[in-house]
Amino acid sequence: MSVSISVNNISFSYPSSKVLKGLSFKVEPGNFVGILGPNGSGKSTLLKNLTSYLEPKKGVITLDDKELSSYHIKELSQKQGVVSQENTINFNFSVSELVAMGRVPYQSRFSRMSVKDKEIVKQAMEQTNCWHLRDRKMFQLSGGEKQRVILARTLAQTPKLLLLDEPTTFLDMGYQKELMDLLKRLNNEANLTIVMVLHDLNLASEYCKELILMDNGEIVTYGTSHEVLTEENLGKVYDTEVAIIKNPVTGSPMVTLPPKKQDVKTLKKELPLKGLKVHIIGGGGKGEEIMSSLYTENCQVSLGVVNLGDSDYEKAGELGFSSVVCEPFSTIDDDSYKRGKKAVSEADVVVLAPVPFGNGNLRNLELLEYAVGQNKPVVLYKIDSKNISDYTKGQAKKALERLTNDLDVVTTIPDLIEWLKNTRP
Ligand SMILES: Nc1ncnc2c1ncn2[C@@H]1O[C@H](COP(=O)(O)OP(=O)(O)OP(=O)(O)O)[C@@H](O)[C@H]1O
Missing domain, CATH: 3.40.50.450 (Rossmann fold)
Structure with a gap:
């Protein structure tokens, strides 16, 4: 069963600055939403509010029609899994120990891992391609390997909603694709609701069903990639000239940054063979x-x-x-x-x-x-x-x-x- 999350007129401020300014939107069950926007626009702050790591100063967030703030931590961990930028590991656990922690929300204080728990942990490691790392220590892993192990731990929670903050940051191109393919599969096959912050507009265009474009603590637009990734929206928000072309393989909008102004015209000019x-x-x-x-x-x-x-x-x-x-x-x-x-x-x-x-x-x-x-x-x-x-x-x-x-x-x-x-x- 997938879940929905609703954001109703939330505002959030750090002591020094007001960051989120009255945001409202709903992510329907089974949606795959990307949150985009320039540096400092409030994406991570919004995600932290969605995870309940931060609490809105005004407004309400509901998860499956129940206020986020009224969830018990254990119940919340069974519903939502989080891959945040703050996932630092302070103790040198082995990979399998760390991934097994994903099952904690399902265990009582003195219970041990059941056979089912072990199966789920193994499956999460296989899905994220880190089963072969199971006996390695966390401190011995590369940035990309750590990232995959943290995702495995989150998947071991068997969440219904996955919230991710820039999960592709440390991954090379191959693993970025592998991760996004995996998320797409989990979204399609397990109907997992996904909300992720990401900077790569083209990755978002290819994989997300809908996009939220933020600027200065507000939502500029929320819709499909064709609706959100327009030259006008991006030009305004990123304060730079972009050209949108059609991805020749998938047909999704593809964002390009032409080096010179006249190149935009070249990219956009009527194709001479159009319609032939x-x-x-x-x-x-x-x-x-x-x-x-x-x-x-x-x-x-x-x-x-x-x-x-x-x-x-x-x-x-x-x-x-x-x-x-x-x-x-x-x-x-x-x-x-x-x-x-x-x-x-x-x-x-x-x-x-x-x-x-x-x-x-x-x-x-x-x-x-x-x-x-x-x-x-x-x-x-x-x-x-x-x-x-x-x-x-x-x-x-x-x-x-x-x-x-x-x-x-x-x-x-x-x-x-x-x-x-x-x-x-
Ligand atoms: N812990 C904090 N204390 C005070 N201000 C903060 C804190 N975290 C973020 N900010 C400020 O809030 C604003 C929004 O930051 P946030 O990290 O949400 O933006 P972002 O869109 O995720 O940026 P980026 O793309 O650079 O990751 C920024 O001006 C930032 O300096």
């Missing part, structure tokens, strides 16, 4: 490179004919492109060939990827011939009649020989892009 309809004859992963680059150019791409389940087909789906497919492991039949012809007719240009040809896909060369017959601009990418993987006893080579003389061949993606720009009707 390109049909790719590919298959077996040979069209992936072309599709990824045409995705960044905002082209409208169709693929085919490919077999259902082919890796190019999967890639096209990932990028939101359409495919003309035929049955898996079978030859291109009349119906799919007809649909292939329709896709070619509707395209502005046709690109042949360096696919190997067998009897199964030989008809794709007929499709290419059809495109030429239709006076479509056609380009061959890293393939020509001398450079073809032919498993059709020469038929494919011959078919391509008939065409190659009239067709342009390009061998790099920038050349392909240039060719498309020059050919664009």
